[in-house]
Amino acid sequence: MKKPTLHDVSRAVGLSVYTVSRALSNRDGVSAASRERVLQAARELGYVPNRAAQELRRNTRSSVAVITASTSNYYYLDLMTGIQRTLRLSDRTAIVADVAAEGVYTRAVEESLVNDLIQSRTAGVIATLTLSPQSIQLFEKWEIPVVFVDSAPPKGADRVPSITTDNIGASMKVGAHLGDHGYTDWLFLAYPARWSTRAQRERGLREAAAAYGATLEVLESENDTASAYAALSGYLAVPGRSLPRVIIAGNNPMVHGALRVLRDRGVTVPSEAAIVAFDEFPWAPLLDPPLTVLNEDSETIGVLAAQTLARIIDEQVEAERLGKPPTPVYRPEYRQEMPAELIIRKSCGC
Numbered sequence: 001m002k003k004p005t006l007h008d009v010s011r012a013v014g015l016s017v018y019t020v021s022r023a024l025s026n027r028d029g030v031s032a033a034s035r036e037r038v039l040q041a042a043r044e045l046g047y048v049p050n051r052a053a054q055e056l057r058r059n060t061r062s063s064v065a066v067i068t069a070s071t072s073n074y075y076y077l078d079l080m081t082g083i084q085r086t087l088r089l090s091d092r093t094a095i096v097a098d099v100a101a102e103g104v105y106t107r108a109v110e111e112s113l114v115n116d117l118i119q120s121r122t123a124g125v126i127a128t129l130t131l132s133p134q135s136i137q138l139f140e141k142w143e144i145p146v147v148f149v150d151s152a153p154p155k156g157a158d159r160v161p162s163i164t165t166d167n168i169g170a171s172m173k174v175g176a177h178l179g180d181h182g183y184t185d186w187l188f189l190a191y192p193a194r195w196s197t198r199a200q201r202e203r204g205l206r207e208a209a210a211a212y213g214a215t216l217e218v219l220e221s222e223n224d225t226a227s228a229y230a231a232l233s234g235y236l237a238v239p240g241r242s243l244p245r246v247i248i249a250g251n252n253p254m255v256h257g258a259l260r261v262l263r264d265r266g267v268t269v270p271s272e273a274a275i276v277a278f279d280e281f282p283w284a285p286l287l288d289p290p291l292t293v294l295n296e297d298s299e300t301i302g303v304l305a306a307q308t309l310a311r312i313i314d315e316q317v318e319a320e321r322l323g324k325p326p327t328p329v330y331r332p333e334y335r336q337e338m339p340a341e342l343i344i345r346k347s348c349g350c
Contacts, residue, residue, distance in 0.1 A: 004047040012041040018325055029323015061313055062092050064306075065117050067127045069100040069195075069223065073252045074281035075298045076128065079149065082302025083126060090310050092123065099129070100223075105194065110135060118142050124309045130154050130196045145312040145328035149305045150298070152196040161312070161334035163305045165296045167200035168207075170340035174276055174294055175208020177342060178246055181349050183274060184214040187244035189232055189254045191223040201250060201278065217244070221254065228257025236265065243267065246348070249277040255291070270349040280343060290345035301338060308334050 009024075010017045015034060023030045023038035030038075041047075066083060068076055083094050097117060099110045114135045117125065124145045131146075133154045139146050146153075148162035178186060188205055190198055202218060209216040221231035228249075236243065247262075249255035255277035267273050269289060277284075280295035312334075316326035344350050 004045040006047070008045055009038060009041050009047050012045060013037045022323070028321065061123045061317055063120075063122055064092055064094045064124045064126065064309060064313075065097045065122045066094050067097050067099060067113070067125060067129070067131070069098065069105045069129045073223075073279065075150070075252065075279045075296070078297075078299040079128070079302040079305075082299040082304075083306045086303045086306035087310065090314070092310065092313075094126070094306075105129075105192075105223075107132065114138055118144065123313050126305050126309060127151065129194060133157065136160065140328075143316070143326050143328060145309060145316070145330075147305050147309045147312075147334070149301050150195070150197060150296075159330045161308050161330055163301050163308065163336050163338065165197070165301070165340050166337050167197050167340075168204040170278075170294050170296070170342075171201045171204025172208045173340070173342050174248065174278075175205050175212065175214075177292075177344070177348065178248075178274070178276065179208060179212030179214060181246075181274070183246045183349075184212070185245040186214050186216045186248060187235075187246070188216060188218045188248045188250065189228060189258055190218055190220050190250045191254060192220060195223070198250065205248065221257070223251070223253060225253045225256040225260075228254045229260050230257075232258055232261045233264075236261065243273050246274040246276065249275065251279050252277070252281055254278075259287075269347055274349045275347045284343075285345060287347070289347050292345045292348040292350070293343050295341045295343050297338070297341070304336060304338075 006017055006020060010020045013020065015038065019030055019034065020038050023035040024042060064087060066080065080094065080096065087094055097113055099105055099113050110132065118138060122144060125139060127146055127148050128150045130151045131154060133156050136146065136154060136157045146160055148160065150164065152164060153160040153162055186205070186209060188202060190202060193199055205216055219231055219235050221228045247258050249258050255275070258275060262269060262273060269275055276292045278294045280293045284291040284293050312328050315329055319326045
């Protein structure tokens with residue numbers, strides 16, 4: 001025999017599921033008459049509220065999920081520092097949900113993870129890669145706010161908050177510096193386009209290359225060190241292919257793989273091949289030669305993302321207190337684009 005559900009009670013009394021749920025949990029925002037109607041219908045239908053689920057729902061405002069796709073990039077460590085430090089101020093915590101823990105992203109893993117987060121009733125999500133429109137729609141349906149960092153929202157979700165870097169401007173800054181060195185042969189070792197920053201960085205580099213009369217070749221790799229190493233090794237192994245004058249590594253895993261290749265081939269940096277990378281990391285100045293990097297300051301981005309998400313969640317809590325639906329409110333000021341700093345060291349030839 002089919003067990004009665006909350007929807008059955010809703011249909012019986014002609015009230016929304018939201019109102020029925022509040023009436024059954026004895027919360028504010030429901031008149032005494034409506035509450036009595038709901039309780040009477042529940043008794044007649046034999047509906048028994050799931051107290052464990054209700055307690056879980058009440059506690060959902062304290063835990064936030066940070067969705068990543070491989071955490072091998074040091075960018076994420078600084079990002080998490082900023083997020084955790086900020087959330088602690090509002091007695092919230094963050095958990096990392098990796099959609100590429102095994103090193104490979106798949107849409108199926110994303111869908112499974114999104115469903116798990118919804119079932120656990122996470123308070124909100126900070127996403128470091130562009131999720132599918134279907135994932136965003138599911139989060140919206142369950143009134144779970146999302147803030148993007150390091151990647152843009154998918155098409156059709158333009159109002160969803162994001163804290164990103166001005167990657168086009170930052171890449172043009174990198175290209176201008178290389179152009180000033182007189183380098184005209186550039187290789188961009190890039191991660192896949194599922195990270196929206198990839199297209200922006202490539203665009204900035206192409207515009208800079210055009211301005212300085214340089215040629216830019218793009219070599220794509222999966223977003224991990226081993227793949228970057230394999231991609232660059234294979235590229236350089238082609239007979240008759242010369243070493244590019246400068247290699248621009250798209251992130252920490254890319255530069256790690258590139259440096260291993262150059263070491264194995266006995267290439268001297270920067271006299272034979274200069275190298276520049278996106279994203280600062282603690283031992284970049286300790287390398288020989290010290291590494292020139294584009295610093296996005298991901299810790300500050302994490303702080304801003306956590307502040308934005310906490311503000312949205314607090315507004316949801318207040319809406320519930322007033323008996324209103326806790327629909328996330330996304331404001332234009334919740335979309336920010338941050339500048340980046342080029343830290344010049346010796347690997348570029350300076």
